[in-house]
Amino acid sequence: MQDQPAPEVSDEIRATCESYVGRSRETRDTLAPEPAEKLAALLGARVEERLPPTWHWAYFNPGIPLTDQGHDLHERTGIFLPPAPFDRRMWAAGDVTVLEPLALGAPAVRRSTIADVAFKQGKSGAMCFVTVRHEIEQDGAARIREDQTIVYRDRGAPTPALRAPGDPVPEGYATYPEGKLFFYSAVTHNGHRIHWDRDFCRRVEGYPDLVVHGPLMATELCDALRGEDIRPLRFRYRAEAPVFLTTPVRIVTDAPGEPREGVIRRSDGVASMRGTLMQP
Numbered sequence: 001m002q003d004q005p006a007p008e009v010s011d012e013i014r015a016t017c018e019s020y021v022g023r024s025r026e027t028r029d030t031l032a033p034e035p036a037e038k039l040a041a042l043l044g045a046r047v048e049e050r051l052p053p054t055w056h057w058a059y060f061n062p063g064i065p066l067t068d069q070g071h072d073l074h075e076r077t078g079i080f081l082p083p084a085p086f087d088r089r090m091w092a093a094g095d096v097t098v099l100e101p102l103a104l105g106a107p108a109v110r111r112s113t114i115a116d117v118a119f120k121q122g123k124s125g126a127m128c129f130v131t132v133r134h135e136i137e138q139d140g141a142a143r144i145r146e147d148q149t150i151v152y153r154d155r156g157a158p159t160p161a162l163r164a165p166g167d168p169v170p171e172g173y174a175t176y177p178e179g180k181l182f183f184y185s186a187v188t189h190n191g192h193r194i195h196w197d198r199d200f201c202r203r204v205e206g207y208p209d210l211v212v213h214g215p216l217m218a219t220e221l222c223d224a225l226r227g228e229d230i231r232p233l234r235f236r237y238r239a240e241a242p243v244f245l246t247t248p249v250r251i252v253t254d255a256p257g258e259p260r261e262g263v264i265r266r267s268d269g270v271a272s273m274r275g276t277l278m279q280p
Contacts, residue, residue, distance in 0.1 A: 017083060017084060020081070020117060021115065024113040026111050028107065029107070030105075031051065031103070031104050031107070033047075033104050035059060036051060036058060036104060038058075038186075039184075042180060042184060043219070049105075050230055051103075053222055053235055054096060054235065055219065056102060058187050061189035061190070064191070069191070071087075081130055081150070082114065082117055084128040084152035085152075086126065086127070087152075087155055088154070089150060092214070093238040094148050095147040096222075097145045097280045098234070099143055099280060100143045100232060102136065103138060108136055108138040109136070109137050110134055111135050112133070112134050113132070114131075114133075115147065116131040125154040127153045127154075130149070130150045130152070131149045131150075132148045133147055134146040159206060159208060159242065170248055173248035173250045174248065174250065176245060176247075176249075181196065181213065181216075184213055184216045194210065195213055207244065217273050218273065218275065221262050221264055221275040222235045225261075232279075233279065235276070235277050236275065237275035239273050241271065241272045242272070248266065248267035249265065250264070250267075251264055258278060261275070262274070
């Protein structure tokens with residue numbers, strides 16, 4: 001079913017959300033080595049003087065005042081992001097261009113702008129897609145350009161579990177350890193309750209278990225595609241289906257080439273995330 005405009009969203013709500021296009025904010029951070037080192041330990045990777053692609057998500061995450069937190073512990077919509085009329089939030093897609101890897105130990109600035117707001121109707125119901133355009137500068141030069149797409153959806157019917165906790169994991173697949181979700185939330189300063197609060201997942205969001213972070217899967221897919229290479233590159237990715245704590249998955253990549261594609265596939269054959277690595 002192809003996405004279509006969502007007729008149930010009123011013109012007033014649509015206009016209010018679309019009026020946020022062009023809003024911007026600036027976030028400064030010093031890229032201390034410690035978050036990158038913690039992320040490297042979590043991913044079983046290594047980091048030296050320059051930050052690997054997508055690892056910048058461990059930075060530029062300022063604290064959110066308690067009065068600005070929503071029920072899911074994200075910053076409330078209507079402050080920077082538009083007041084989408086739906087409760088479920090997911091990191092849907094992205095397009096990251098690394099012009100030059102960021103240097104650890106040095107200050108940097110990220111400028112974020114609401115680039116687009118679009119309402120659509122899909123199989124799961126009405127959705128609001130918000131695209132945030134980020135540009136990260138260091139030493140006065142652009143280092144990373146990124147489009148981040150967030151989707152807000154109706155809660156709808158509960159999502160069924162793919163596998164019971166006691167069922168065997170198929171050969172060649174693995175599930176995410178709960179500790180990996182917890183420590184990724186910590187290193188990225190991500191308080192979203194779907195990643196650590198099982199009761200919230202089941203009773204409020206209608207998920208069968210904790211939800212694996214979209215950016216965590218995107219980073220793992222990007223790392224699998226690039227190997228040890230941290231030269232300038234472009235990485236495009238799209239989330240297609242959720243992965244929960246008990247969901248068996250595996251990463252599949254094609255042969256090295258230009259571009260190079262990969263997928264995180266669930267044991268039921270569904271592609272959870274697709275990514276493409278190419279020259280910038």
